[in-house]
Amino acid sequence: MSANAIEIRDLRKSFGPVDIIRGVNLELRAGERHALIGPNGAGKSTLFHLISGRLRPTSGKILLHGQEIQGKPPARIVHAGLSRSFQITNIFPEMTVLENLRCAVLWKLGHRYSVLRPLGRLRDVEAECTRLLEELRLTHRRTSRADSLSYPEQRALELGLAVASGADTLLLDEPMAGMSHSETAAALELIMAVTEGRSLLMVEHDMGVIFEMADRISVLVYGEVIATGTPEEIRANPAVQEAYLGTPNAEEAA
Amino acid sequence: MGLDVLSFSILNSVLYGMLLFLLASGLTLIFSMMGVLNFAHASFFMVGAYLGYELSKDIGFFPALVLAPLIVGVLGALVERYGLRRVHRFGHLGELLFTFGLAFVIEEAVQMIWGRSSQNFGVPAALDFTAFELFGTGYPAFRVFMLVVAVAVFAGLWLLLTKTRVGLIVKASLTHPEMVSMLGHNVPMVFMAVFGVGSALAGIAGVIAGPVLVTQPSMAASLGPILFVIVVVGGLGSLSGAFIASLIIGFIQTFAVAIDLSVRDVFGWLGVSEAPTFLGPVFTDAWGVSVAQLGPVIPYLLLVVMLIFRPAGLVGKRG
Amino acid sequence: MLGIRDLEAWYGKSHILHGVTLDVRRGEIVSLLGRNGAGRSTLLKAVMGAIRTTGRVDFAGTDLVGRKPHQIAHAGIGYVPESRDVFPELTVRENLILGLKPGGEGRWSLEEIYDLFPVLRTRADTRAGALSGGEQQMLTICRTLIGDPELIMVDEPTEGLAPKMVAAIGTLLERIAARGVSILLVEQKLVIALDISHRVYVMGHGEIVFEGTPAALMQSAEVRAEWLEV
Amino acid sequence: MTMNAIETARSRPGQTLLPATLPWAAVIAVLFILPLAFPGTAMVSTLNYLGTMAIFALSYNVLLGQTGLLSLGHATFFGLGGFIATHALLGMAEAGWAFPLPLLPLIGGLGAFVLGIFGGWLASGKGGMPFAMITLGLSELVYAAAAIFPSIYGSEEGVSMDRMELGSSFGMDYGSATDIYVIVAVWFVICAAGLKYFTTTPLGLLANAVRDNAERVEFLGFSARRVRMWTYAIAAGVAGIAGSLAAINFEIITVIELGAATSTLVLLMTYIGGTRVFFGPVLGAVVIGLMKVWLSDLTPAWMLYFGLLFIFVVMVAPGGLAGILVGAGAMIRAGRLGPQLPLLAAIGGLGLLSLAGVIMLIELGYRAGLDAALGSQIRILGLPMDAHGLNSWGLAALLALGGALSIRPLLSRLETLQHRLGLKGGDPA
Amino acid sequence: ETFKFAMIDPFSGPAAMVTERIEKVLRYGVDEVNAEGGLNGEKIEILTFDNKMSPQETAIQAQKAIDAGATILQTSVSSSNTFALVDFVRKHNRRNPDHKVIVFDGASHDPAITGEKCSYYSFSWVLNAHAKTAGLAAYLKSRPDITKVFLLNAEGSSGQTSRQAFLDMVGKARPDIEWVGDDTHPLQKITDFAPYIAKIRASGAQAVITSDWGADLSLVLKAAGEGGLKAEWFTFFSTGPGAPTAIAQAGLDGLVYSVFDGDPGLPDAGLQAHEVAFRAATGISASPFPGDSSALRALVAAAQKAGSLEVDPLVAALEGSEFRTIYGAPATLRPEDHQLLTQMSVSKFAPVTGAALDEEGTGWGWHNVAVIPASEVTLPSTCKMKRP
Ligand SMILES: Nc1ncnc2c1ncn2[C@@H]1O[C@H](COP(=O)(O)OP(=O)(O)OP(=O)(O)O)[C@@H](O)[C@H]1O
Numbered sequence A: 001m002s003a004n005a006i007e008i009r010d011l012r013k014s015f016g017p018v019d020i021i022r023g024v025n026l027e028l029r030a031g032e033r034h035a036l037i038g039p040n041g042a043g044k045s046t047l048f049h050l051i052s053g054r055l056r057p058t059s060g061k062i063l064l065h066g067q068e069i070q071g072k073p074p075a076r077i078v079h080a081g082l083s084r085s086f087q088i089t090n091i092f093p094e095m096t097v098l099e100n101l102r103c104a105v106l107w108k109l110g111h112r113y114s115v116l117r118p119l120g121r122l123r124d125v126e127a128e129c130t131r132l133l134e135e136l137r138l139t140h141r142r143t144s145r146a147d148s149l150s151y152p153e154q155r156a157l158e159l160g161l162a163v164a165s166g167a168d169t170l171l172l173d174e175p176m177a178g179m180s181h182s183e184t185a186a187a188l189e190l191i192m193a194v195t196e197g198r199s200l201l202m203v204e205h206d207m208g209v210i211f212e213m214a215d216r217i218s219v220l221v222y223g224e225v226i227a228t229g230t231p232e233e234i235r236a237n238p239a240v241q242e243a244y245l246g247t248p249n250a251e252e253a254a
Numbered sequence B: 001m002g003l004d005v006l007s008f009s010i011l012n013s014v015l016y017g018m019l020l021f022l023l024a025s026g027l028t029l030i031f032s033m034m035g036v037l038n039f040a041h042a043s044f045f046m047v048g049a050y051l052g053y054e055l056s057k058d059i060g061f062f063p064a065l066v067l068a069p070l071i072v073g074v075l076g077a078l079v080e081r082y083g084l085r086r087v088h089r090f091g092h093l094g095e096l097l098f099t100f101g102l103a104f105v106i107e108e109a110v111q112m113i114w115g116r117s118s119q120n121f122g123v124p125a126a127l128d129f130t131a132f133e134l135f136g137t138g139y140p141a142f143r144v145f146m147l148v149v150a151v152a153v154f155a156g157l158w159l160l161l162t163k164t165r166v167g168l169i170v171k172a173s174l175t176h177p178e179m180v181s182m183l184g185h186n187v188p189m190v191f192m193a194v195f196g197v198g199s200a201l202a203g204i205a206g207v208i209a210g211p212v213l214v215t216q217p218s219m220a221a222s223l224g225p226i227l228f229v230i231v232v233v234g235g236l237g238s239l240s241g242a243f244i245a246s247l248i249i250g251f252i253q254t255f256a257v258a259i260d261l262s263v264r265d266v267f268g269w270l271g272v273s274e275a276p277t278f279l280g281p282v283f284t285d286a287w288g289v290s291v292a293q294l295g296p297v298i299p300y301l302l303l304v305v306m307l308i309f310r311p312a313g314l315v316g317k318r319g
Numbered sequence C: 001m002l003g004i005r006d007l008e009a010w011y012g013k014s015h016i017l018h019g020v021t022l023d024v025r026r027g028e029i030v031s032l033l034g035r036n037g038a039g040r041s042t043l044l045k046a047v048m049g050a051i052r053t054t055g056r057v058d059f060a061g062t063d064l065v066g067r068k069p070h071q072i073a074h075a076g077i078g079y080v081p082e083s084r085d086v087f088p089e090l091t092v093r094e095n096l097i098l099g100l101k102p103g104g105e106g107r108w109s110l111e112e113i114y115d116l117f118p119v120l121r122t123r124a125d126t127r128a129g130a131l132s133g134g135e136q137q138m139l140t141i142c143r144t145l146i147g148d149p150e151l152i153m154v155d156e157p158t159e160g161l162a163p164k165m166v167a168a169i170g171t172l173l174e175r176i177a178a179r180g181v182s183i184l185l186v187e188q189k190l191v192i193a194l195d196i197s198h199r200v201y202v203m204g205h206g207e208i209v210f211e212g213t214p215a216a217l218m219q220s221a222e223v224r225a226e227w228l229e230v
Numbered sequence D: 001m002t003m004n005a006i007e008t009a010r011s012r013p014g015q016t017l018l019p020a021t022l023p024w025a026a027v028i029a030v031l032f033i034l035p036l037a038f039p040g041t042a043m044v045s046t047l048n049y050l051g052t053m054a055i056f057a058l059s060y061n062v063l064l065g066q067t068g069l070l071s072l073g074h075a076t077f078f079g080l081g082g083f084i085a086t087h088a089l090l091g092m093a094e095a096g097w098a099f100p101l102p103l104l105p106l107i108g109g110l111g112a113f114v115l116g117i118f119g120g121w122l123a124s125g126k127g128g129m130p131f132a133m134i135t136l137g138l139s140e141l142v143y144a145a146a147a148i149f150p151s152i153y154g155s156e157e158g159v160s161m162d163r164m165e166l167g168s169s170f171g172m173d174y175g176s177a178t179d180i181y182v183i184v185a186v187w188f189v190i191c192a193a194g195l196k197y198f199t200t201t202p203l204g205l206l207a208n209a210v211r212d213n214a215e216r217v218e219f220l221g222f223s224a225r226r227v228r229m230w231t232y233a234i235a236a237g238v239a240g241i242a243g244s245l246a247a248i249n250f251e252i253i254t255v256i257e258l259g260a261a262t263s264t265l266v267l268l269m270t271y272i273g274g275t276r277v278f279f280g281p282v283l284g285a286v287v288i289g290l291m292k293v294w295l296s297d298l299t300p301a302w303m304l305y306f307g308l309l310f311i312f313v314v315m316v317a318p319g320g321l322a323g324i325l326v327g328a329g330a331m332i333r334a335g336r337l338g339p340q341l342p343l344l345a346a347i348g349g350l351g352l353l354s355l356a357g358v359i360m361l362i363e364l365g366y367r368a369g370l371d372a373a374l375g376s377q378i379r380i381l382g383l384p385m386d387a388h389g390l391n392s393w394g395l396a397a398l399l400a401l402g403g404a405l406s407i408r409p410l411l412s413r414l415e416t417l418q419h420r421l422g423l424k425g426g427d428p429a
Numbered sequence E: 001e002t003f004k005f006a007m008i009d010p011f012s013g014p015a016a017m018v019t020e021r022i023e024k025v026l027r028y029g030v031d032e033v034n035a036e037g038g039l040n041g042e043k044i045e046i047l048t049f050d051n052k053m054s055p056q057e058t059a060i061q062a063q064k065a066i067d068a069g070a071t072i073l074q075t076s077v078s079s080s081n082t083f084a085l086v087d088f089v090r091k092h093n094r095r096n097p098d099h100k101v102i103v104f105d106g107a108s109h110d111p112a113i114t115g116e117k118c119s120y121y122s123f124s125w126v127l128n129a130h131a132k133t134a135g136l137a138a139y140l141k142s143r144p145d146i147t148k149v150f151l152l153n154a155e156g157s158s159g160q161t162s163r164q165a166f167l168d169m170v171g172k173a174r175p176d177i178e179w180v181g182d183d184t185h186p187l188q189k190i191t192d193f194a195p196y197i198a199k200i201r202a203s204g205a206q207a208v209i210t211s212d213w214g215a216d217l218s219l220v221l222k223a224a225g226e227g228g229l230k231a232e233w234f235t236f237f238s239t240g241p242g243a244p245t246a247i248a249q250a251g252l253d254g255l256v257y258s259v260f261d262g263d264p265g266l267p268d269a270g271l272q273a274h275e276v277a278f279r280a281a282t283g284i285s286a287s288p289f290p291g292d293s294s295a296l297r298a299l300v301a302a303a304q305k306a307g308s309l310e311v312d313p314l315v316a317a318l319e320g321s322e323f324r325t326i327y328g329a330p331a332t333l334r335p336e337d338h339q340l341l342t343q344m345s346v347s348k349f350a351p352v353t354g355a356a357l358d359e360e361g362t363g364w365g366w367h368n369v370a371v372i373p374a375s376e377v378t379l380p381s382t383c384k385m386k387r388p
């Protein structure tokens, strides 16, 4: 097993004539929390789509624990140990919170498409779901329909679906989007807790959050990674300031 | 196949294709814009034919060709206003099922009013002549008229869709009706108008087809499914796709008849002259199947193959 | 320009706004601040006629309460919602065209819009649903602008934007106001709002709890502590 | 918070709140009582018909309700199951094998299941409209194949059999409709229990997940296509059982049973019954089935009533009949029905008057138009009327319109009341 | 107490058009019988059951009819329903020997009903496709001018049985005929027959023989007129509803022949009187549906002869009964297979003048060109009947 959870080599993606991802090289080390920042439209979400199999790359390689996964369907990539959350909430709205989570844990517990036993009898599923509900602080909402949850609760569930699949590598796309300050703080705490011991790649615009959680940061601009480094290095990088932060103290404005 | 059969078949293909297009145009309009798979479309077509028949007795064919579609259009608009609009919020399934029920009701209502027998709806005298001669046989002017109307409808719709914003408004309203109205568009009005125009197109097709086909209560049911094939194969919501698909289906159905070929012939060329007996009568059954018999099936085969390999359809750009 | 008097509004059976009174004058940028759930977005929707409302909304001499959203839009009010309500199946250009009023282009031409956000020009024929989050935000603003409203109500326009872009939006709003368009801004990012606003309102639990200049708000620490999260 | 309230405000008839075993006990009790309560061979064979249709509708709801798939060709498997069972019976009878008749649906069901895997594999690449259209196309193809292979499908007249040819078993010779009733009832309980069980399994849950958000399922490690394919096959298998039972009951199976009309019928039954309550489709099958078999005796306009009922349900009760029942049940339990009763009774009464008016209009219309030859005098709902009389038409129109118009203010009062009682969400705008 | 006669036919859907007419003919006949005292003094009561054109539904409705006390179950529209009913009653009578019932086949003409599927309790009251083809073959012997013939038939057993019969029997009677075409088309699915007409014209056919009926027949004739095809049409069902309108509209003056048990063009005073009275009462022609009247006439005679209305004596009396059809022709019911035997008529459709009978208000009517005696259309029985 390689020391890198994800390794991206010269990845490219174009939509028709437009090149969106233009030779990205990126390493996510095993066990690190890595933030991906960049201006709007830089291609952060697109990069996530490429890694997670929602889109096929035009060229280049993506290695997950040394195994090539580029161009594979999403389900295969999940099996290989990577899972993700979405920028726009993407849960099962008409099902209860518990059912949402049950779906998410089925694969890793080996039950898959089974019809052999009813879910109620699958002890391992129940135990795992109970643990997750606890962790996500959603126990009191376990029988509520997902679309009746408040926005932060839905985001927590979104995160829960990504975490529940048991993957050791997680991609989170703006998990705090649309939250207030206090909600953001709570969400950050939650993310820190549930990603303990896993490799994490996360997109976020909130600099406060990023500098608090990230071990390393990569900056994506116009489809290229222009810098990777510790938060301090990135903050000090003039190219990053120019392309992303604007004025050096703009982050305080955020 | 002789040159005469070939040229007649081509003519017939085009004309039949155009008839199908006349019918499919309204369906495409409604389907592409409102996302409503209107199972009652063929019923509006039938109402058009009956009204055309009834009105042309009193006011003549050409006034009826204008008036009948108008009435059908108003009927369609009313259906949208008092029926579909309420169902809209339950999603597309609700709308589809609503039109399902509507088709039942219209078919019964037509029988209640006009009875179950076919109506004596003939070609109007003004168009009852031979347009031109081909290999010694005349070609009826009414069919040529049909072609002209179909092309005019195509052009008109095309203008409507490309030169106005109606299409955009409706498409956007499918997912974000409130946002569209907050941009200043009267969404309910537009929906009603679109459904009305779509129905009116079915009405035109009815008045035109009434004299050619037989005006009877089963005329809706016999044309309904093939229209869906056209709309899907053409590419959901694409007018030019529907136009091409109509022609293709016209050609398939005409040439399937013109080509005299059966399974037996094909195997005959391969030197197999008798049906193999080891699978019992199944082979003997298949032995006699001719291309003409397969004609009506080919569109469905096309439909399935298309959906499996190219779900966006012939001209559909957005999968 | 816009005068809201004693506005009450409901979502179904829940009563959200309890008598809001607020004014926006011509060419003025007015910010509406408050915590999450205070009811700011609800106020904008109430003005647009999207929910059940009582009270008065005077705009250019007429009362808008009870009118349909499209009539309100025609009266000259533009609205940029907080969720990115682009029309995902239409292209960027088609989205913009839908913003046009029947009279055609007004203060803002298509070209000018593209100049404001050049990325929209390069993506003109892309499905709006495929745009990045930030680009969708820009598109939503532009779609409203091109309809040439007299008053534009913007709900959290900087949400999900990169820091550099946030500053750009502030500048844009000032440019819009400079053309005589009034702006009612709902914003979470206090610095931007205070920076560009002429006046601010603070809302709490469906009522206006503070009204004044940005400077006055900066001075009133209690208001900020009680009604804003900073 | 999204602005497109229209998309999200879908019907939400809640899960049934009854204790889980109660409906089952009720079902089994009813199955016992029915044949005793309704003697007469025609009634029993109607019950047999309703039972098979109920199984068929339950199987359809695996697709429509549980997986969110609109199939326009489900009858294909109903019919194919019937043909497989029929040919199996004919073959075994000829070979002189002893095979207990009640187990015959096993063969039809298994055959349909295998065909369902194949069909599902073809059809389930996508959900939504493409799925609906593929199923339409596939079923038309199978239907058309019938004309090409008369030795399998037996032309228009179908294939008939004599169910007694397999001999007696379980102490029955299967000559009488009552024997068949026993078979149908047992299979009904088996299928219902099996499908109910299915909803509790991992695959059943995944089916729900695919209905809600097929894309997300892929990112949890599952293939939405496989989920669709297996549910499709299961639905096909149960439909095959229902088709076999129909073949046994009628001793004849024809291509009509696998045509579009039958597919439509099961769709109507399922939807009218209600897709979100497990036994909803059964209710739909019984109501529609009875209408189909018995209403045609009472009025020539039964198809029209059929269409109107359907439109009515789609417009006012998208949760179906079961949705209404469940809603009413919840209200009663919450003690909220009491205050509404007077209004509801008034609305119901006026509704009945209006309905009577509509029925009169329709019947008069048929007499004046289509059935004019039967004379203009007609008894409608016990009243003597005249299809050419102004009075009759006036009365009918008065009832229909008057009823409908006077209901409207009551409906809005009901709505206000429900608001007050806190029963209604959603804003009236 | 009445004698219950159940009519099990499609009363809804497209085929209801035919049922509707058959019902009128039947009710008219029953009223006549009842006016003259009914069956041995007992009135006949008609019960109607809608089988929705489905064989399965036919079985349900048959059961309902039996529960309602019907003695005779009649079905007319479509041979598939008739087969289903014959089968159902065969099993029913075996399983319920105390409650036997009789099946009347009022109009379907598949030879199998009195051939391989024949049953002691079933009776066919019209000439079947083989007999009609024999009539056609006999007529064509008098038309040596026709040598190039095109066959056009629908898929399915009814069309294909006829097609085979044309090839065999007409081929044998007229070995000089050249089959210039032999097309099978889908049943009730074609909306535009123009391609077929083009093909027929290209084949140089002088005549087309078709067993098509209903909408198919109307559409194909309309297309022929529109395409200016001058070939002659030999049909079984052009007296049926809709076809006369289509022929007149298509302007196929004298080109369409009806080869059938009879038609209003026959020069028989009784027939003319019956038609006039019937049309005055119901607005339609009685001639396309002779089965009901024949069945009733035979029934009245059989009831008298048997002196009972019980099933077994009635069946015994119906066997071999002799009566006159509405066309005024003598007819018998052959005991071996319960098949009606009578003469046939060939007529062509053309404008009529004066007081003559026109069809469907077109101003056109039937002109008889030949009467084929029963002897020429009587084929040997192939039935192996199980008698109780
Ligand atoms: N299907 C597509 N066709 C054309 N262009 C596309 C498509 N999908 C994405 N793009 C373009 O690719 C660019 C990158 O988009 P992406 O969503 O990855 O940005 P992002 O970095 O996530 O931005 P944000 O921070 O605003 O979410 C955008 O300019 C977008 O318009």
Ligand SMILES: Nc1ncnc2c1ncn2[C@@H]1O[C@H](COP(=O)(O)OP(=O)(O)OP(=O)(O)O)[C@@H](O)[C@H]1O
Residues within 6 Å of the ligand: C011, C014, C016, C034, C035, C036, C037, C038, C039, C040, C041, C042, C043, C082, D001
């Ligand atoms: N569709 C709805 N139905 C019912 N209640 C709603 C709905 N939308 C919002 N609310 C409630 O109305 C209140 C005010 O919401 P509003 O969206 O106006 O707040 P806001 O001040 O804009 O806050 P935010 O920062 O979250 O956008 C909140 O309590 C919210 O829960």
Ligand SMILES: [Mg+2]
Residues within 6 Å of the ligand: A044, A045, A046, A087, C132, C133
């Ligand atoms: Mg993004």
Ligand SMILES: [Mg+2]
Residues within 6 Å of the ligand: C040, C041, C042, C082, C155
């Ligand atoms: Mg808000």
